[in-house]
Amino acid sequence: MTLLKTTEMNMVEVNLVEAVNRALSWELEHDHEVLLLGEDIGVNGGVFRATDGLQSRYGSERVIDTPLAETLIAGMSIGLAVQGLKPVAEIQFMGFIYSALENILNHASRMRNRTRGRLTCPMVLRAPYGGGIHAPEHHSESTEAIFAHIPGLRVVIPSSPGRAYGLLLAAIRDPDPVVFLEPKRIYRLQKERLNDKGEALPLDVCFTLRDGEDITLVSWGAMLVETLQAAEELAHLGVAAEVIDVASIKPLDMKTILTSVEKTGRCIIIHEAARTGGVGAEISAQLAEYALTSLLAPVQRVTGYDTVMPLYRLENYYMPTVKQIVTAATKALEYA
Amino acid sequence: MTLLKTTEMNMVEVNLVEAVNRALSWELEHDHEVLLLGEDIGVNGGVFRATDGLQSRYGSERVIDTPLAETLIAGMSIGLAVQGLKPVAEIQFMGFIYSALENILNHASRMRNRTRGRLTCPMVLRAPYGGGIHAPEHHSESTEAIFAHIPGLRVVIPSSPGRAYGLLLAAIRDPDPVVFLEPKRIYRLQKERLNDKGEALPLDVCFTLRDGEDITLVSWGAMLVETLQAAEELAHLGVAAEVIDVASIKPLDMKTILTSVEKTGRCIIIHEAARTGGVGAEISAQLAEYALTSLLAPVQRVTGYDTVMPLYRLENYYMPTVKQIVTAATKALEYA
Amino acid sequence: MINSNSANIPYYQYLDHQGHLRLPLEDLSTNTDNLIDFYRVMLLTRTFDLKAINLQRTGKLGTYASSLGQEAIGAALGAAMSEDDVLAPTYRDYAAQLSRGIKVSELLLYWGGDERGMDYQYVRQDLPICVPIASQTCHAVGVAYAMKIRKQKRVAVCIIGDGATSKGDFYEAMNAAGVWQLPLVFIIANNQWAISLPREKQTNTRTLAQKAASAGIPSEQFDGNDVIACYERISIALKQARKGEGACLLEALTYRLSDHTTADDAGRYRPPEALKEQWQYDPIVRLKTYFLEHGLLNEQELNAIDVSCGDIVSQQVDEYLNTAAQTPESMFDYLYENLPESLQTQREEVKQKGLENG
């Protein structure tokens, strides 16, 4: 961060969804090629109010209420992007993103490669994701692993208001397509002071949220709440846990994770998504490939189950808990 | 296998795609609830001839040429299945399966769970997949990992005519939805004698294709060709490689793999799909979690790159080679 | 070029906004008993609906989508369908579901976050509520195809909203239904809104019914707040489909008198005057007026229906509230017919979690 003069400060107290709104607003104001599109994002300001007030401020040509059609939303974004605009599309919930996959995988993530750089796709697809808010069916899943497997794409997940702001700005400015997943469980969890002056954070790097020598806890999105709580509990037990927010799921900054695990020798990966084939598997596999000799204990994954996300009565049983993380860490520490 | 009387033998020499055809035909003949649907599968017999002759034999009501609409094909299969029929749908190439994902992930894989068993989805989605045949754009990808992450689904990949026959029969008879991916590079690679008498193979188990004490090579689909060749080369170098055909990518039979790796202490996973977030990551992660102390060397993955599948001029550079497998194995064996 | 908005789509209304008959009741139609049944279902739906919102507000139910003002379509549809027909509904088609025998307690369980709410005790072949918009259109094609090749005299009915007509699934399904001449009736419950998007921003077409031209199947519009029109027109469509004359598309014009769901605030985007005007066309009031004016039911009889609906709903709410919880491990029990061995450990783990928390 560069030092700012007082006049360059625009400090605000915002929660995560307000930070998203601020980032969108900043970019709409400062880059006339940016536009937003999606269902109910205009007059209604989005079902989570992420785009609240933006249509009245920037007009309905730049903040577009689309018909109810996700294939269209993704496909149209590609068309806008190849024309040099910077579309930021909202998929109302991640559960409805699958109709957009063909366009994401076969077109957006490949346009640059297909045309050897002649046409590019600087677009962002935002979607709230994850469980824990007692939402209706299909409104609580975490399928980031599907997107993390797609070459040419970036997948970014913020876990705090500040990172939401900085990473969303970075995503919009990035010349390539980004799937930006917003952990809706923590949309309003806490406010944070941030300087609303349009400063982006780097993509493709992990953020170390807490330093520690004994064990590395790796997570992203809303699960960082439980992960940080677990680190706190572990501290009470005399265990110093390092907590890493992966933030950019793809491309993956394994360097930071490897460096940490080489130091601690122990690692727990925590994510809400189903275990099998989750992003945790990739991280664990790379640890086993590149840090095997540093590992003092098996890498464990504390994750959602390989079940359909249950309707809300049972969703808390599905979600990884602080206790599960602490138990896993304790087990890891038991290895000599 | 039970002993069959001569009269129960119906030995034929078939390649993989003919084995698929035989299995489909057997099941159409013996189970009147089975029907096929897809693009160009009727009169034309499928672009790879997997359904050759079946429409004229079983009629156009049971071997259905659909309009060009993958969302329809998957969605309609769900409707047929909940009515108690057993649809086997063909997606012409895996590159065109993504429009069907919403129906696979949000509906087919969940229908039983959503209705607590009231309605079920005994359907199969077949699709040829993989590279190496100099096919046009979008005709060569391997994205099995996307499906392997979906709870409630099965993902099955045969690697020989016999396994194609037995596993496809099992997939059709299975009461739950199965994505059945056919490695088109080996559709016509070799003929095998098989008994065309409708005997299914078990799902959810790996097949050990070659026994060995020194290292475990794990693969599936067409890459088993290179994997077995690598095992042969290693044998010449005095290394006994065990070769496992995963076959059922989901659910994953880790028992067989773990048992093997506990014996050999070394493992190379080979797949054509992009490395990051591929199914190899899950296998490697589980090895690191459950067999860490048995591992004498890091588990390595020999895979396709994290790039868009190149057009055919460069596809051979993308595909894992025998040499890469042997090199990785040699490296693994160098660990003390 | 032809102006594709110029087609003359027929529009039917029998009972006008004032409760006066504008067309004679037709042959196949609606005797007084039918009408009273419609009234009963509409009222039961509305009673349920108000109660559900109440339960949501008091934390006893999750987010809930009200069907306020749209009861006529479902009441008529439920009556017109045969028991062994199959309904592929959205989340707002309670009237049809209740009329077909799905229980209030089942609907509550569903919105109360319990999968057992989709394990209907009756009409066991009906599809569960479809939340992803328009996906059920293609499912219905498969259901109807099964009926057709089995030579059954059954019909599949698929309801969608006006918003759903923008989704590709809908067109793929209609097109297939046209190609194969399936026994499939599509009904658009056009309530003028898709959350905040008004009908006129959803599409440039003059009617939604005209979209049938993309599939070469017949279509029409009718007053979806006129339960008699709904019943007459749906019955004709079902009869045609049952006779093997193929699929069709019906557009029922209605209005969402509620917020989109309890999580929505329509005040942000819907002009209050529009809402006020639409209350005049309330399908329940309209039928009541007709009953009273023609002396078919008196206030006392109407009141008795009201009371009986209240009783049913109370009893069903009790049943809902007293339903014992599912075990946590039940999330594994309907994933596959036989749980794969590899998932047994996870099942044990969540079971343990349940025991510890319970």
Add this chain to the structure above:
Amino acid sequence: MINSNSANIPYYQYLDHQGHLRLPLEDLSTNTDNLIDFYRVMLLTRTFDLKAINLQRTGKLGTYASSLGQEAIGAALGAAMSEDDVLAPTYRDYAAQLSRGIKVSELLLYWGGDERGMDYQYVRQDLPICVPIASQTCHAVGVAYAMKIRKQKRVAVCIIGDGATSKGDFYEAMNAAGVWQLPLVFIIANNQWAISLPREKQTNTRTLAQKAASAGIPSEQFDGNDVIACYERISIALKQARKGEGACLLEALTYRLSDHTTADDAGRYRPPEALKEQWQYDPIVRLKTYFLEHGLLNEQELNAIDVSCGDIVSQQVDEYLNTAAQTPESMFDYLYENLPESLQTQREEVKQKGLENG
């Protein structure tokens, strides 16, 4: 109910199968120079096409999709479009692409398995060939939206096949184009086949043009083997779109005289008589007859065109065959604007693989 197949979709033909003018050439139209240009592009396309099949047969090209018989639509379209309009084509629209300045060598590179075939030297904003059927329809919406809000006088043109009209994308795109009145012309190159599926099994509609009714945009049919009709009708559509009058749907009736691709054998499903009949309607022969009958070009002049097309194709084939290979590591070089650090190792690995094998 209304029979949605009853709409009177206009059909235009100027030059009939015998090469006789049936409608007077209109004002905006086609002078002799234009006609000769059309002829030149059609012939160049066919010459390229035959050569491509030849290259495929001799192992110098991958699977190839021929455009035999469909040259008129693209020749007219290419001429009617402005250079800075944007084309969103399928894999069979070479005539339009060549007419717009895309090089034969680029098309060959593409089908020869080299991504550089999509890095067009001219019309750099045109979309590359879209293989997944109908996906480009939604891309074209975005392109047209960009043109509209930037208040440019440009038009996006999206071509699809008859099979593509069954895909949901097409309807989502048309609907959006209707809602926003976009400068977007959809053209269906209805060649009667989608691989083996004949047009009449693709949909139950009498015309494909009538599908515009689902989006409330105007539409029409014309003879897609009559290059004059193609030019006239497309020009009118483009002019309207350019003036801000919104999107439309044109159905050009043509016929695929070839197999679907070189990997296909149409003999398995297409009656030989049908093919034979369709050869009578060959767009190139038709225009040639017209030229000869009206003395606009003589055999010698026609021959000269033939020769010049042959020369261009030979020269371009040489260029194609002599194009140096891409490096293996180029598969990483256009993945992202800046290659993420985490992929450097993989890039090195494939580079090494290249050095070893090269």
